[in-house]
Amino acid sequence: MAKAPTEEQAKDKPAAGAADQARVRWATSQLKSSYCNVANATSTREEVVLNFGVNQNWDRMQQEFEIELQHRIILSPFAAKRLSDLLGKLIKEYETRYGELK
Numbered sequence: 001m002a003k004a005p006t007e008e009q010a011k012d013k014p015a016a017g018a019a020d021q022a023r024v025r026w027a028t029s030q031l032k033s034s035y036c037n038v039a040n041a042t043s044t045r046e047e048v049v050l051n052f053g054v055n056q057n058w059d060r061m062q063q064e065f066e067i068e069l070q071h072r073i074i075l076s077p078f079a080a081k082r083l084s085d086l087l088g089k090l091i092k093e094y095e096t097r098y099g100e101l102k
Contacts, residue, residue, distance in 0.1 A: 038052065039051070046077075048077055054067070056068065
């Protein structure tokens with residue numbers, strides 16, 4: 001059976017929690033922003049591919065139209081899962097503030 005740490009041992013060891021977490025610094029010097037109104041995703045066993053683009057055709061009655069793809073992001077399935085969780089939380093917060101998206 002494990003012994004509880006002594007008071008002196010507890011002082012030497014930092015408390016678990018926020019102090020143990022790594023801090024992230026976002027380097028934004030190379031950051032570029034762009035607007036996209038179309039997203040598409042495909043996957044293989046090894047990667048998830050996200051394509052982003054712009055639909056500039058607003059005539060919905062057209063039988064065929066072209067989407068200008070501007071960005072392709074390739075993720076591991078693990079990173080894609082984390083992104084999915086993050087987006088799910090973001091949408092939930094958005095809907096709490098502004099109402100349900102339909």
